[in-house]
Amino acid sequence: MDFEPSPEQQMLIDQVRRYVREEIIPLEAKLDPDASELEPADHARLVAKTKAMGLYGIDIPKEFGGPDIDIVTRTLLAIEMAQHRAGLYVPCYGTFGGAGLAQIFEANEDQKERYLYPTLRGEKKPFFGLTEPSGGSDPARAIQTRAERKDNGWVLNGAKIFISGADRAQYGIVFARTDASKGRAGITCFIVDAGTPGFHVRRVVHTLRSSSYATELEFKDCWVSDHQVLGEVNKGFAVANDRLTRQRIPYAAGCIGVAIAAHEMAVEWAKMRSTFGDKLANRQAVQWMLVDNEIDIRTARHFTLEAAEKARRGLPFRTEAAIAKLTASEGGGRVVDRAMQIHGGMGMTKDLPLERWYREMRIRRVGEGPSEVQRVVIAREILGSSLR
Amino acid sequence: MPLRLRLDKPWQPLTAETAARLPGQLGVYQVADAAGIIVFIGQAGARAPFGLRSELQRELGARGPGYQFRVEVNQQYRTRWFELLMVHQADHGSLPADNAKNPPPALGRLSPN
Numbered sequence: 001m002d003f004e005p006s007p008e009q010q011m012l013i014d015q016v017r018r019y020v021r022e023e024i025i026p027l028e029a030k031l032d033p034d035a036s037e038l039e040p041a042d043h044a045r046l047v048a049k050t051k052a053m054g055l056y057g058i059d060i061p062k063e064f065g066g067p068d069i070d071i072v073t074r075t076l077l078a079i080e081m082a083q084h085r086a087g088l089y090v091p092c093y094g095t096f097g098g099a100g101l102a103q104i105f106e107a108n109e110d111q112k113e114r115y116l117y118p119t120l121r122g123e124k125k126p127f128f129g130l131t132e133p134s135g136g137s138d139p140a141r142a143i144q145t146r147a148e149r150k151d152n153g154w155v156l157n158g159a160k161i162f163i164s165g166a167d168r169a170q171y172g173i174v175f176a177r178t179d180a181s182k183g184r185a186g187i188t189c190f191i192v193d194a195g196t197p198g199f200h201v202r203r204v205v206h207t208l209r210s211s212s213y214a215t216e217l218e219f220k221d222c223w224v225s226d227h228q229v230l231g232e233v234n235k236g237f238a239v240a241n242d243r244l245t246r247q248r249i250p251y252a253a254g255c256i257g258v259a260i261a262a263h264e265m266a267v268e269w270a271k272m273r274s275t276f277g278d279k280l281a282n283r284q285a286v287q288w289m290l291v292d293n294e295i296d297i298r299t300a301r302h303f304t305l306e307a308a309e310k311a312r313r314g315l316p317f318r319t320e321a322a323i324a325k326l327t328a329s330e331g332g333g334r335v336v337d338r339a340m341q342i343h344g345g346m347g348m349t350k351d352l353p354l355e356r357w358y359r360e361m362r363i364r365r366v367g368e369g370p371s372e373v374q375r376v377v378i379a380r381e382i383l384g385s386s387l388r
Numbered sequence: 389m390p391l392r393l394r395l396d397k398p399w400q401p402l403t404a405e406t407a408a409r410l411p412g413q414l415g416v417y418q419v420a421d422a423a424g425i426i427v428f429i430g431q432a433g434a435r436a437p438f439g440l441r442s443e444l445q446r447e448l449g450a451r452g453p454g455y456q457f458r459v460e461v462n463q464q465y466r467t468r469w470f471e472l473l474m475v476h477q478a479d480h481g482s483l484p485a486d487n488a489k490n491p492p493p494a495l496g497r498l499s500p501n
Contacts, residue, residue: 032433034466040493167496200499203393204471206464213467350434
């Protein structure tokens with residue numbers, strides 16, 4: 001496969017690259033190094049710019065008003081959007097808009113009216129409630145939150161953890177066990193409004209990602225009507241799984257973007273900095289680190305674009321997405337680590353973005369399915385079995 | 389084991405001497421009036437020249453005498469700051485008076501036990 005960008009793709013890449021360098025990075029220089037938000041006035045001004053560029057809501061499907069950009073091009077642009085201090089988790093501070101949660105596009109018409117369209121208009125924010133204290137890597141078995149039939153609806157009891165944005169969301173997608181005897185075929189997906197009695201955001205969960213936090217949720221006799229079931233009863237796991245696979249491509253792209261930015265900094269520094277009478281760039285030890293960076297970046301880029309291309313062509317891409325996520329998160333972490341080593345003491349400071357990338361990149365080896373689970377997915381493909 | 393939600397250390401008078409003894413580290417702090425009513429929850433971020441020490445010295449310069457404070461050294465100063473604001477809002481129904489004048493955008497909701 002040829003992954004050289006077409007002239008049209010290159011034009012969009014250049015446009016986004018200019019936007020990051022001319023609009024985002026100068027604003028970022030004035031923010032706290034751990035900030036994840038722009039001032040509201042700056043955010044509104046930049047959203048107007050991305051709308052004028054025709055790139056707002058880039059991940060929204062065309063039939064819902066998105067700009068109709070294919071997934072390969074979106075992946076190339078996601079690599080560009082991540083190339084700033086906050087870029088790994090908040091690419092361009094959300095000024096390109098979001099698509100909300102992919103599952104909501106599968107909602108029925110009534111649910112679309114109540115949740116999808118307000119989300120696309122920016123009026124409502126969702127959260128995704130899958131992981132539980134009992135585990136996140138194997139949700140089919142780990143989910144202990146129960147939903148039991150009552151009064152033309154369901155009563156939810158249980159807890160979720162590591163849930164981003166639940167304290168600020170207007171609604172969330174929550175997975176609960178509706179048939180304890182059926183394993184993954186006994187999970188249902190519910191839409192829960194934030195104000196529903198029995199729904200509580202109990203605490204902030206602090207992590208390495210000091211710019212933003214996760215939350216822990218509790219459901220205590222939380223009743224929702226049948227109208228809040230997303231998809232079919234006992235078929236919620238497929239909804240979750242589809243999301244997890246799709247999400248791995250932009251997740252990998254973000255890692256690649258940050259790795260490229262860290263690598264560029266390291267190259268520049270190596271050419272500039274002298275020790276013992278010679279530039280770092282002339283030291284073989286440093287050259288080899290830069291070579292290893294280049295290889296990690298090119299490898300991750302190739303596999304990520306391969307996964308995107310398969311998705312674009314409508315082919316199965318589960319294995320490719322797992323390889324992309326694995327190579328980009330692990331390789332990206334190594335690149336940032338080497339860039340810090342080349343920068344020496346300055347690389348450890350909050351004066352540079354490297355230390356934030358280092359902390360956040362570490363999370364990427366666990367988030368959206370840890371490296372070990374990606375390897376399980378790939379092994380299943382190689383061995384042609386489910387390895388149960 | 390979850391970390392402690394609320395900052396419940398004893399108050400110290402906000403004076404030049406107590407502020408000068410503070411570490412130059414990142415963290416969060418609360419300022420209360422003489423009656424112990426929390427009037428501000430702040431953070432000493434990476435742009436504070438001497439972390440908590442310079443932030444509390446700045447508070448003293450801006451407010452004058454008659455206030456008290458308590459601090460927590462914390463590398464996760466931003467998320468801890470958001471947490472303290474949300475917990476205060478849940479406990480008291482509103483933000484501290486001086487935070488309410490300039491609230492952070494999109495502050496979330498917590499219902500702590």
